[in-house]
Amino acid sequence: xxxxxxxxxxxxxxxxxADYSADVLALLxxxxxxxxxxxxxxxxxxxxxxxxxxxxAATLIERHRDRRYDAAVYQMGNGPAHDFLYDLLPxxxxxxxxxxxxxxxxxxxxxxDSPAARAYAQNPADRSxxxxxxxxxxxxxxxxxxxxxxxxxxxFEAQLGTVGPLLPYAYPLFRLAVEASRVTVVxxxxxxxxxxxxxxxxxxxxxxxxxxxxxxxxxxxAALRARLxxxxxxxxxxxxxxxxxxxxxETVARAVARAAVHVPRLRLLLVGPVPDPGSLSRQLAxxxxxxxxxxxxxxxxxxxxxxxxxxxxAVHLRYPTARETSxxxxxxxxxxxxxxxxxxxxxxxxxxxxVMRADPTDExxxxxxxxxxxxxxxxxxxxxxxxxRAFVRAEHAPARCRADYEMALALAxxxxxxxxxxxxxxxxxxxx
Numbered sequence: 001x002x003x004x005x006x007x008x009x010x011x012x013x014x015x016x017x018a019d020y021s022a023d024v025l026a027l028l029x030x031x032x033x034x035x036x037x038x039x040x041x042x043x044x045x046x047x048x049x050x051x052x053x054x055x056x057a058a059t060l061i062e063r064h065r066d067r068r069y070d071a072a073v074y075q076m077g078n079g080p081a082h083d084f085l086y087d088l089l090p091x092x093x094x095x096x097x098x099x100x101x102x103x104x105x106x107x108x109x110x111x112x113d114s115p116a117a118r119a120y121a122q123n124p125a126d127r128s129x130x131x132x133x134x135x136x137x138x139x140x141x142x143x144x145x146x147x148x149x150x151x152x153x154x155x156f157e158a159q160l161g162t163v164g165p166l167l168p169y170a171y172p173l174f175r176l177a178v179e180a181s182r183v184t185v186v187x188x189x190x191x192x193x194x195x196x197x198x199x200x201x202x203x204x205x206x207x208x209x210x211x212x213x214x215x216x217x218x219x220x221x222a223a224l225r226a227r228l229x230x231x232x233x234x235x236x237x238x239x240x241x242x243x244x245x246x247x248x249x250e251t252v253a254r255a256v257a258r259a260a261v262h263v264p265r266l267r268l269l270l271v272g273p274v275p276d277p278g279s280l281s282r283q284l285a286x287x288x289x290x291x292x293x294x295x296x297x298x299x300x301x302x303x304x305x306x307x308x309x310x311x312x313x314a315v316h317l318r319y320p321t322a323r324e325t326s327x328x329x330x331x332x333x334x335x336x337x338x339x340x341x342x343x344x345x346x347x348x349x350x351x352x353x354x355v356m357r358a359d360p361t362d363e364x365x366x367x368x369x370x371x372x373x374x375x376x377x378x379x380x381x382x383x384x385x386x387x388x389r390a391f392v393r394a395e396h397a398p399a400r401c402r403a404d405y406e407m408a409l410a411l412a413x414x415x416x417x418x419x420x421x422x423x424x425x426x427x428x429x430x431x432x
Contacts, residue, residue, distance in 0.1 A: 104168030238311030
């Protein structure tokens, strides 16, 4: 039995990684002594094993000093819920679970959206504000210079001078986090290859995600469809997860509008938090699909499976992408939903006969054709459902996830702390 420090956002934090962490903790808790460290005002302890300890992240260093942990596990994503991990990674090196290959957006925001940097941006002529912002700006510049020495200055100027979100996808900025860790865990082969190419001496392990399909009875699904306003004859197209521009909801809505000309019973179901409700409403109205669309907003995790069952098919698009393995996508497949997804390299792990792939060069047309085909061919939907379930059962079963994590933990315990490197001074200071 190992003593583990598990560092992650937890439910009810509005990130899928919090839900993932709850699932992983349930698998690991019976075999290990686990303390979980978080940076939240509230934790839904009912979703977590009763045997774990819950502690503020700020206490990790002291607890590790008083009684050393065999391994620290960090759940890292490209969002603000993970900002608190950066101060701890170099100080207690361990197992980095890299959910997003791209960390640049979140990391840049920590420097460029700091109070001092924001004040300086509002009045660049103010010398005192410039001086106050300098440490944050120089730290960001140093991280760029370390990871991308030949392009750092242009990247720095571009990030300060524009608000475009695309450039960071080309410069993911994960190198320092990986170098600060004994072992890096990823969930798909594309990310594994990318990490090895950037940090050749990194210990990289691919692990399965723990995905199961909660039982949802036909009557329960039918009742939910009725409450949502769908008839038994409607063909419901679902999209699930945070409804950001990256989910390409406009493309999905355009495809639904085109397909509905031939299949009038087509309906659109959007399930997940809506960051900009006004923009989404205008978008749907402009495409003349508002009347055939139901937007639920965020639903409780326990209700998600039933909402997935309420859809006859699902569309899962992503552009741009942080190369993540989507838990929402795997849950759809586990539920046996026929899924149309973007044909992207990092999704190559999913068998071709378990999904329908949409060519990104004509995604709207590809989704339209796929919807027309699936609406007309229930036998094709049944084949996709069977193969999707079989894929998840084989590749992402909880037992497989547990075995993969045990192997990764053993490797992290056995490996020494990473060697000293010429890190930027603010990283080297954390290392001590």
